[in-house]
Amino acid sequence: GAGVSQTPSNKVTEKGKYVELRCDPISGHTALYWYRQSLGQGPEFLIYFQGTGAADDSGLPNDRFFAVRPEGSVSTLKIQRTERGDSAVYLCASSSGAPPGTQYFGPGTRLTVL
Amino acid sequence: GIQVEQSPPDLILQEGANSTLRCNFSDSVNNLQWFHQNPWGQLINLFYIPSGTKQNGRLSATTVATERYSLLYISSSQTTDSGVYFCATAPGTSGSRLTFGEGTQLTVNP
Numbered sequence: 001g002a003g004v005s006q007t008p009s010n011k012v013t014e015k016g017k018y019v020e021l022r023c024d025p026i027s028g029h030t031a032l033y034w035y036r037q038s039l040g041q042g043p044e045f046l047i048y049f050q051g052t053g054a055a056d057d058s059g060l061p062n063d064r065f066f067a068v069r070p071e072g073s074v075s076t077l078k079i080q081r082t083e084r085g086d087s088a089v090y091l092c093a094s095s096s097g098a099p100p101g102t103q104y105f106g107p108g109t110r111l112t113v114l
Numbered sequence: 115g116i117q118v119e120q121s122p123p124d125l126i127l128q129e130g131a132n133s134t135l136r137c138n139f140s141d142s143v144n145n146l147q148w149f150h151q152n153p154w155g156q157l158i159n160l161f162y163i164p165s166g167t168k169q170n171g172r173l174s175a176t177t178v179a180t181e182r183y184s185l186l187y188i189s190s191s192q193t194t195d196s197g198v199y200f201c202a203t204a205p206g207t208s209g210s211r212l213t214f215g216e217g218t219q220l221t222v223n224p
Contacts, residue, residue: 033210042118042200042214043157056210089155100145100164100204103212105157 004106012112021077025094033093082113116141120215135186137201145204
């Protein structure tokens with residue numbers, strides 16, 4: 001595709017439920033990143049993949065958050081036992097090759113936990 | 115971790131005015147990007163500029179890596195320039211995780 005795509009664009013769930021957020025990076029980009037943006041703040045790093053492996057997951061806030069990228073392309077961010085504090089916009093970015101390099105962002109998934 | 119500070123936090127301009135946005139960072143970097151976040155939340159790449167000067171139309175940016183700051187210049191501003199401008203950097207030890215500033219909220223009035 002022309003850019004990074006994310007689905008769904010909006011997700012409303014109830015406290016305690018499980019959610020999956022999907023990211024489709026720019027074709028051929030080997031690096032993929034997840035960030036989270038709360039209202040009125042800049043995005044915060046969650047996890048970085050180089051190929052299929054998580055090269056840096058130090059930004060994941062706790063063990064309820066997990067991400068996979070099994071074939072080195074599409075990635076899924078999984079959140080278990082959602083809490084109201086998880087409500088935010090979840091952004092995905094990709095870049096070609098190894099860092100550093102320009103990261104291109106998708107439109108985000110707005111997650112609302114009721 | 116690296117600290118990123120942006121100024122001013124808010125800026126209101128009349129259409130046609132020029133402006134300068136500043137980004138200070140606390141450590142050496144090998145990745146610095148400027149983004150414009152539009153009202154729909156999309157982060158749009160403006161510049162990848164860990165050092166030096168670049169220009170793209172009415173926008174230009176300069177990063178002085180040795181003094182740990184970057185400037186974004188907007189000339190002849192238009193209402194469509196409104197939105198939040200973010201600076202994001204990654205430290206020289208790791209080019210992966212971007213650390214974002216708090217952003218500058220720009221409003222351009224007609």
